[in-house]
Amino acid sequence: MPESLLWNPWDNSVVGNDISDSRVADLGVAGVGVDTSTLRNCWSANVFTTSAPANLETLAPCGATGPGDWNDTPLDVLSWLADAETNPPAVDYQTAELPDPPALEGMADPENAPVEPARTPRSVDVDAIVVPAKP
Numbered sequence: 001m002p003e004s005l006l007w008n009p010w011d012n013s014v015v016g017n018d019i020s021d022s023r024v025a026d027l028g029v030a031g032v033g034v035d036t037s038t039l040r041n042c043w044s045a046n047v048f049t050t051s052a053p054a055n056l057e058t059l060a061p062c063g064a065t066g067p068g069d070w071n072d073t074p075l076d077v078l079s080w081l082a083d084a085e086t087n088p089p090a091v092d093y094q095t096a097e098l099p100d101p102p103a104l105e106g107m108a109d110p111e112n113a114p115v116e117p118a119r120t121p122r123s124v125d126v127d128a129i130v131v132p133a134k135p
Contacts, residue, residue, distance in 0.1 A: 006032045006077070011040045013062050018047040018134070025052035030075040037070045 008031045019026040026048035029041055036053070042062035043051075052075035053059060059068040091098070107113075 008032060008034055008039055009041055012042075014041070014043045014046060015062055016045045020047075020049060020134075022050070025050045025075060027051040027056050028075040029053075029056065030077045032078065035070070036074070 009029055014027065027043055027046060028051060029036055029039070030052075031039055037059070042060045043057045044062040046057065051057070052073055053068075053070050054072040055068050058066045059070060060066055104110075
């Protein structure tokens with residue numbers, strides 16, 4: 001079974017999102033074995049309540065350098081790996097007998113649905129996508 005792998009987030013721009021009620025933090029970043037402030041990630045124009053580290057958009061705004069303390073309430077991802085309550089026991093996905101997932105709305109008869117081979121990606125009409133209202 002594979003060991004846990006962690007990659008440091010590098011060179012990401014997080015812009016224009018509306019995030020809420022995310023438990024630990026709405027916006028967050030952490031590095032493993034590296035100074036998180038050197039990973040060249042940035043955050044701007046997001047609607048959020050909490051971040052880890054605190055004031056993330058001030059620390060690393062896109063297109064600018066910000067002031068602040070990267071050690072003010074940092075995100076501790078390594079503690080999640082050690083927390084048995086939040087991490088179920090590991091299973092070998094290749095040999096484990098797992099239950100079938102529950103039926104999903106909108107998939108009335110997936111076992112008899114017509115097969116559609118993989119092809120060049122279709123164009124997506126983004127304007128036609130209906131997003132539900134925020135609760």
